[in-house]
Amino acid sequence: MFLLILLYLVLTIIRPQDYLPGLENVPLLPAVLGLAFASWMFSRDRTFAAPQFVLLPAFLVVLMLSQATNGWVGGMLDELSRFGPAVAAFFIFAAACTSRKRVVTSMRVFVLCSVVLALHSIQQAQTGVGWTGIPLGEEGRVQYVGIFNDPNDLGLLFVATLPMAFFLARQAGALMKLAWWSGAALMLYGVYLTNSRGAMLAVLVVAGIYIWHKRGLFTAGTLGLVGLVAMQALSSRMTELDAGEESANGRVEAWYEGLHMFLENPVFGVGAGNFTDYNELTAHNSFVLVLAETGFVGYIIWLAFVGYGFWMMLSVMRYRPGATMDAAQASDLVFEKRLALTLLLSLCGLFAAAFFLSRSYMIVLYLIAAMVTGYYVGARRRLPELPSFSLAEGWWRWVPASMGSITALYVLVAILLRTAK
Template structure:
């Protein structure tokens, strides 16, 4: 099971099946996923000990339902075909990552694959074309094949892997440290070449969250302001970071239209994948996209799925072993904290970038949350005193949380529209 899901991870990120002539047209990715799923079904290590295992399949049903209630029955099968594999991959990878060693290996594979894309981007920036045959964009920004053809998506992937590569640099001796820090430098340079403002802001968020955790909010705020000024000096697109700038103005208008779609279709939305049927520009915000396309029902589920992941990592960091606990448990907790902090920072970077992108259904998001979920299940086995999460007794809290966040989105858009006007 584990080698197969790792292979799936490689194929999902590096995507040789989309540019290697011998693999083009061969269903390599679905075949590997089916084999991994069959191995998972036969495995004794499969688990459902986290709310995400229930939320995600229900979210898939809601995505399908959103098409049916909008009059397209065939759309339900289309969404099953598109999002169903992501659900399967989540289950398999989460089960594999309950083991700490396998989690670290999964991190390493993800960073290595992402570094390959960064090297491709550097070659592309220097020569105008990468080994995939993909050219740089008209504006000189790097891109890749498939789901990473958009420079913003590429930037999101780079940001999410930076905390992982820094974590790996702390293990394996001097040579290992040098290697993983080199990967970190590659990813940072890759972000610069994508010239993605969302990715650059996400790097700032990751650094700010780390400083906040170590030094407090005041220091994080001061260094964050300095970092923002520095980024604006380094990037021409960051210099245009203003609500009145044409690109930003279009995004605000898209957010407004998305909220209008929600108010006109509040229960199940306008249907998954249908945003651009109502607005020429996509939402450019993962929360607005889910809210508009799947309505309140889908939004509550998606928000709970994401927030449980943050909550789990914060629970490990806030965990305090009882004085009566033995030395072995105390040592185990000290080993768990760096892993939890790394995964929390990864989530912060991922969703900071996703706030400016329509990536609510992107497979990379769910693979990272699978790692988080599997890690927490394993952490509870290693630290039995860690809190458990039970959707049956906690589901009610996500309804007011969703309502509050929706009010926040309406308020944010209203302020931005006033600023633009």
């Protein structure tokens, strides 16, 4: 099961089936996922010990209902075929990542795949075309094939896997440390080549949260301002970081339209995938997209799914043992907290970038969420004093959390629209 889902991960990111002759019509991804799912069905590692295992299938049901309530019953099957693989991959990958060794191995695969895409970006920037046959995009921005044909998606991947590269470098010996540091440098350069403002800001968010954790809020804020100035000096698009700039203003307008779609269809939204039927541009915000397309019901479920991942990692980082630990146990706990911090930073980078992109249904998001969920299930086995999260006890928290976040979005959009005038 584990090897099959890792193969699925490699095929999802590197995507040789999208550019190698003879593989165009071969259903590699569905075949590998089907085999992995069959292995999961008969595996002793199969688990449902986290709220996410209920929330994600529930979100799939809401996606299907959002089509039916908007007059297209046949769209329910379309949503099942479109988002169903992400749900299956989540269940398999989470079950496979309950041991620390497998989490670290999965990080290695994520980083190595990202490095391959970073090398493709460098070749593309130098020669005008990558080995996939894909040329540079508009304004000389790098791009890849398939789900990474948008420079912003490439940037999102690099930012989400960057903390993993730093973690691996810290744990490795001298030679491998150099290799992982080099990989991190390549991904940072890849972010620069994408010229994605969202990805660059996400890098600052990841760095800022790490420094905040280590050195405090004042130091993080000061260095964050320095980093922002440096990025504006490096990137022409960062100098246009203003609500009144044409691209940014278009995004804010899309957020505004998305919030109005929610007001007009508050329960199940306008239907999954239907945002551009009501607005020329997509939402350019993963939170607004879910809210507009699936309504309050879908938004509560999705926000809870996302929120539990952050909550779990913070629980590990704040864990204090109730009894005295020997040297070996103390060392293990330090390692657990480093893993949790790494996954938390990956989540922060992922959702900081996703805040400026419509990537609510992107498979990479759910694969990283699966790593987080699986890790916490395993951590509770190793550290039984960690809290057990249950929807039966805490589901109600996500109602006020959703209402508060929607209010915050309205306030943010109102401020940005007024600033843009």
